[in-house]
Amino acid sequence: MKILFPISAIVCAASLAAAPFLAQAQVAQPAARSNASMPSAPPAQQAPPAQQIVPTAQELSFGSHPLQRMDFYRSSAQGPRPLILFVHGGAWIGGDKSDSTGSAKIRHYTQSGYQLASVNYRLLPEVDIEHQADDVAAALAALLEQSRELNIDTRQIVLMGHSAGAHLAALVATDPRFLKRYGLTPGDIGGVVLLDGAAYDVPSQIVDAGPLLGFAYQIAFGSAQARQLSLSPANHANGDNARDFLLLHVERPEAERQARRFANALQDSGTRVSVAQVPGRGMDGHNMINAMLGRSDSQATPIVDQWLAGLFAAPTY
Numbered sequence: 001m002k003i004l005f006p007i008s009a010i011v012c013a014a015s016l017a018a019a020p021f022l023a024q025a026q027v028a029q030p031a032a033r034s035n036a037s038m039p040s041a042p043p044a045q046q047a048p049p050a051q052q053i054v055p056t057a058q059e060l061s062f063g064s065h066p067l068q069r070m071d072f073y074r075s076s077a078q079g080p081r082p083l084i085l086f087v088h089g090g091a092w093i094g095g096d097k098s099d100s101t102g103s104a105k106i107r108h109y110t111q112s113g114y115q116l117a118s119v120n121y122r123l124l125p126e127v128d129i130e131h132q133a134d135d136v137a138a139a140l141a142a143l144l145e146q147s148r149e150l151n152i153d154t155r156q157i158v159l160m161g162h163s164a165g166a167h168l169a170a171l172v173a174t175d176p177r178f179l180k181r182y183g184l185t186p187g188d189i190g191g192v193v194l195l196d197g198a199a200y201d202v203p204s205q206i207v208d209a210g211p212l213l214g215f216a217y218q219i220a221f222g223s224a225q226a227r228q229l230s231l232s233p234a235n236h237a238n239g240d241n242a243r244d245f246l247l248l249h250v251e252r253p254e255a256e257r258q259a260r261r262f263a264n265a266l267q268d269s270g271t272r273v274s275v276a277q278v279p280g281r282g283m284d285g286h287n288m289i290n291a292m293l294g295r296s297d298s299q300a301t302p303i304v305d306q307w308l309a310g311l312f313a314a315p316t317y
Contacts, residue, residue: 085158166196
C-alpha cells in the first residue's frame with residue numbers, strides 16, 4: 001500500500017537520518033577516541049595521490065525498477081577479491097549510489113584490493129522499508145551470482161552502510177527473511193560496517209528523537225510497535241547474524257545509544273562486535289564520517305582498515 005508523507009515530516013526525517021549529500025568543506029579532526037571494545041587504530045594507509053583516477057563504474061541491474069541498479073568498481077588486484085557492498089543513506093526517502101559513496105572510498109578500497117559496489121534501492125513512499133531491505137539482499141545475491149566474472153571471493157563479503165543505509169545493512173545482516181528468498185543467510189556475510197546509523201532499535205529511536213522527529217520516524221516505520229520491532233536489527237540479533245560487526249558513531253548521544261543497544265544485543269547472542277566513536281558533532285559529523293571515509297586524514301579510515309584486516313586475516317572456510 002502506498003503511504004502518503006506530509007512534506008514537513010519528510011524534511012525532518014531527511015535532516016535527521018540522511019544527510020546523503022556530501023559536504024564540500026574539509027574540516028580538520030582531532031585524534032579518534034576508541035572505546036575498550038575497539039583497539040586503537042594504527043596509522044592510516046596513505047591514500048593514493050589526488051590525481052589518480054577513480055575506477056570507472058560498471059552499472060549492474062538486479063531488478064526492473066530504475067532504482068534497482070548498482071555501480072561496481074573493480075580492483076586492479078588479480079584473482080578473487082573481497083567485496084564491499086555500500087548502502088547509501090537518505091532517511092529512506094532519498095540519496096543515491098553515486099552521491100553517497102564518495103570518490104575517497106572508491107579509490108581507497110579498490111586500491112587496497114577490494115571489489116566495491118554501491119547500491120541504489122527503491123525509496124519511500126513508493127515502497128516500504130521491507131522492500132528496501134529486499135533490494136539490498138537482491139543486489140548482494142546478484143553480485144554473488146556473477147562472482148566469477150566480477151572476481152569476487154564469495155567467502156569474504158562485507159556490507160557497509162551510512163545513516164539509513166546502515167539501518168538497512170544491519171537489518172539484512174540480522175533478519176534472515178530478506179536473504180532467504182535468494183538462497184542465502186546472514187551467516188554468509190563476513191562482516192558489517194555501520195557508519196553513524198539510526199533505528200537499530202526503532203521504538204527507542206522514536207522515544208530518543210523527541211515528539212517532532214519521533215513522529216517523522218513513525219511516518220517511516222509506522223505506529224504499530226510490532227512492525228517497529230520487526231524492522232529493528234537489535235530485535236533480530238539473537239538469531240543467525242553476519243559473522244562480525246563494526247559500529248562507528250560520531251559525537252551524537254542518540255547515535256551512541258543506538259550503537260550501544262545494538263552492540264549489546266549482538267554480544268548477548270555471541271556475535272563479534274566492535275564499537276568506536278570518531279570525532280564529529282551533530283549532523284556535520286554525521287555527514288563527514290561518510291564523506292571522508294577512505295581519506296588518510298579521516299579518523300575513521302584506519303579503524304575500518306584495521307578491522308577489515310583482522311576480519312580477513314584467516315581463511316573463512
